Amino acid sequence: xxxxxxxxxxxxxxxxxxxxxxxxxxxxxxxxxxxxxxxxxxxxxxxxxxxxxxxxxxxxxxxxxxxxxxxxxxxxxxxxxxxxxxxxxxxxxxxxxxxxxxxxxxxxxxxxxxxxxxxxxxxxxxxxxxxxxxxxxxxxxxxxxxxxxxxxxxxxxxxxxxxxxxxxxxxxxxxxxxxxxxxxxxxxxxxxxxxxxxxxxxxxxxxxxxxxxxxxxxxxxxxxxxxxxxxxxxxxxxxxxxxxxxxxxxxxxxxxxxxxxxxxxxxxxxxxxxxxxxxxxxxxxxxxxxxxxxxxxxxxxxxxxxxxxxxxxxxxxxxxxxxxxxxxxxxxxxxxxxxxxxxxxxxxxxxxxxxxxxxxxxxxxxxx
Amino acid sequence: xxxxxxxxxxxxxxxxxxxxxxxxxxxxxxxxxxxxxxxxxxxxxxxxxxxxxxxxxxxxxxxxxxxxxxxxxxxxxxxxxxxxxxxxxxxxxxxxxxxxxxxxxxxxxxxxxxxxxxxxxxxxxxxxxxxxxxxxxxxxxxxxxxxxxxxxxxxxxxxxxxxxxxxxxxxxxxxxxxxxxxxxxxxxxxxxxxxxxxxxxxxxxxxxxxxxxxxxxxxxxxxxxxxxxxx
Numbered sequence: 001x002x003x004x005x006x007x008x009x010x011x012x013x014x015x016x017x018x019x020x021x022x023x024x025x026x027x028x029x030x031x032x033x034x035x036x037x038x039x040x041x042x043x044x045x046x047x048x049x050x051x052x053x054x055x056x057x058x059x060x061x062x063x064x065x066x067x068x069x070x071x072x073x074x075x076x077x078x079x080x081x082x083x084x085x086x087x088x089x090x091x092x093x094x095x096x097x098x099x100x101x102x103x104x105x106x107x108x109x110x111x112x113x114x115x116x117x118x119x120x121x122x123x124x125x126x127x128x129x130x131x132x133x134x135x136x137x138x139x140x141x142x143x144x145x146x147x148x149x150x151x152x153x154x155x156x157x158x159x160x161x162x163x164x165x166x167x168x169x170x171x172x173x174x175x176x177x178x179x180x181x182x183x184x185x186x187x188x189x190x191x192x193x194x195x196x197x198x199x200x201x202x203x204x205x206x207x208x209x210x211x212x213x214x215x216x217x218x219x220x221x222x223x224x225x226x227x228x229x230x231x232x233x234x235x236x237x238x239x240x241x242x243x244x245x246x247x248x249x250x251x252x253x254x255x256x257x258x259x260x261x262x263x264x265x266x267x268x269x270x271x272x273x274x275x276x277x278x279x280x281x282x283x284x285x286x287x288x289x290x291x292x293x294x295x296x297x298x299x300x301x302x303x304x305x306x307x308x309x310x311x312x313x314x315x316x317x318x319x320x321x322x323x324x325x326x327x328x329x330x331x332x333x334x335x336x337x338x339x340x341x342x343x344x345x346x347x348x349x350x351x352x353x354x355x356x357x358x359x360x361x362x363x364x365x366x367x368x
Numbered sequence: 369x370x371x372x373x374x375x376x377x378x379x380x381x382x383x384x385x386x387x388x389x390x391x392x393x394x395x396x397x398x399x400x401x402x403x404x405x406x407x408x409x410x411x412x413x414x415x416x417x418x419x420x421x422x423x424x425x426x427x428x429x430x431x432x433x434x435x436x437x438x439x440x441x442x443x444x445x446x447x448x449x450x451x452x453x454x455x456x457x458x459x460x461x462x463x464x465x466x467x468x469x470x471x472x473x474x475x476x477x478x479x480x481x482x483x484x485x486x487x488x489x490x491x492x493x494x495x496x497x498x499x500x501x502x503x504x505x506x507x508x509x510x511x512x513x514x515x516x517x518x519x520x521x522x523x524x525x526x527x528x529x530x531x532x533x534x535x536x537x538x539x540x541x542x543x544x545x546x547x548x549x550x551x552x553x554x555x556x557x558x559x560x561x562x563x564x565x566x567x568x569x570x571x572x573x574x575x576x577x578x579x580x581x582x583x584x585x586x587x588x589x590x591x592x593x594x595x596x597x598x599x
Binding site: 050051052071072073077078079081082083085086087088089098099102103146150 | 493495496498499500501502503504505509513514517518520
């Protein structure tokens, strides 16, 4: 069990900077998820921590120990790879025991740990099989088992679910969360899937182009994104953005998108007072756009006209693709009872409590 | 005939084994080198030379002149330079003079083995080797416990192919010694009996023996292909 610290860590490949100046503290027993689009440097950061890549600058500490020059085997970590990386010529048992055998662990101890891990993961009956005789989900468990038997202080998981089908992914997601609780070890998990990040993490780290964007709990990240990138990346369907201007005066401030005008609450107005008259980006999540006829309780809103382009019935809700005024497209998640038809002109209602405003130049949030 | 069979065994034990070992070694080392392409090209180059051509080249290498004259053979030139007497390399120390002929096969076949091994090694997923590193394997342990088992299919195929090739070896021996000095192999015996001595029956029998000797290796090779669905 250990904390992990990235201290101004930078990784360069020639002229390309994969991870830039990453400073991050992972607490003991925490489940931390690194998330970001492909090629953002999240896997590189994990590989640097594992010791598979040398870092160019800064320090990485596991516990109190600087591990910059420590080889992977001495870092007290275990890693689960995206492809599982099971040794194809070894049985499941030998795959799990390999690391322990290399460490000259006594045979009885190896046996005990392998059977214990196999029992936790429900793969006891496959111990004699070769990996190619297993299904994707079973292989994934063996990969997890191989990490568990080592009893490392930090678990590193590099997109471990991306090779599974959708149903199995949801199931395994929950199992990994349970495993984390059971083992009480630090987990660092890399994924490009924001749903995985949201559902599993104690804290999420959002990375873009090698630069850390925001670190926070899933709920805070969702409710208070610090910039347009985080706002757009977290949440599905993603947040709607409108170019707008802040108009009015200090007492009565409006967000004017050209098609509709929303009056800000006094509290909101106070926060953005400095940007009065400036161009901003107005953001709102699909679920904060409602049909006026089927409103959740306590929603204060502003109505605006829009045209329905397309509806997608999801059962518990409808995704409605709308156009407002000058060809501005956006998505709303609306109560399925509101029977919207394609081409229909409707009134929708923006929930004012849950809006986001960003500076158009810096792309940073004005409300955080 | 006993001599020929013994020599063929020598060819297999030393020739085939060393071609495979060197091929594997060079493939692994070249894989980590900045000069991979140049190194591999140089090793592969002899493959383009015919057996007879290689024999002529190596005849020059082993050439012997009398002690008073300058040595034009590379090996004797070196040997004399370090203070030795000129030696007839392919004629003495029987049966170990066969090794001087076997070197030629190794020189020709290492490139072939290397190219196939190199391709196989590049086919090993990077994550597999990284997993081994994280598991605590040293480079040597990774090589023997992960890489070798992973490319075992290729090792078997290359080995059996070279063994078959070695069983049928003829040109090198014919050009270098014509089978003298205890260097006969089965194929040169066949040639001598059939074409030189006109012993058609004996010659044919030797050819059949050679065929039978090759069959088990061939069958094993085909089985391997079958298992890996190469057919």
